Amino acid sequence: MSQRYHSSVLHNRSSILPAGSTPPASGRSSPYPPAGQRFADDLEGQNDEAIEGLNAKVRMLKDLTIGIRDEVKDSAIQLSNMNDAFAETSGILSGTFRRMNNMASRQGCRWLWYIVFLIVVFWFFVVVWWFRR
Template sequence: MNFRRENRASRTSLFDGLDGLEEGRLRASSSYAHDERDNDEALENLQDRVSFLKRVTGDIHEEVENHNRLLDKVGNKMDSARGIMSGTINRFKLVFEKKSNRKSCKLIAYFVLLFLIMYYLIRLLNYIKG
């Protein structure tokens, strides 16, 4: 009998807010209204989060597009610089193919080196005096 009492008590607590069910009307219990209010608040909170995430992803997409355009421009400029450098290297190869051109380039390089050494020696002497 104890089991029947517990079963009846749990059944009563289960259908506690539904007293008017047999009469054809249904009354919402306070816990149901409270649950609905909590659900509405949670739904609004979720909508706010979704809209925030949508804005953030939109901003990220915009940044990615800007960076892609920038990288394309940099890539194009690097390609043009590569073309210029390869042309310059080809010209140097033409100059250094002949021995006479090689000797004259060495002579010019020695003069430039001598000039730089003299320049730094003069600066060093002025630094020591001053």
């Protein structure tokens, strides 16, 4: 008979619990949530923290890539300005070298005339010296 009473108690729990209450396993009669619910809430909180951390990292990467983009744009503008400055300097230097070459060719002719003049003068002195002897 005790076995029969024991099995009927297991099947009919409402007879041993006060009216209006539910078993503690459901978590409704306890002021604290059951362990499974607390574990799920903890995991949900950890997930929220991980999502916030990932959002912060994504924002940081976005700011970094925007900074890199701005730096590349500024560098491209600066390189373009330098290219223009070098082209202008190249034009100025080529004009300067052209004038120097023109002057050198005239100077070379002038030096050639000086050399011819000195040879003629030297020849004149040699001829005069030859006749004076």
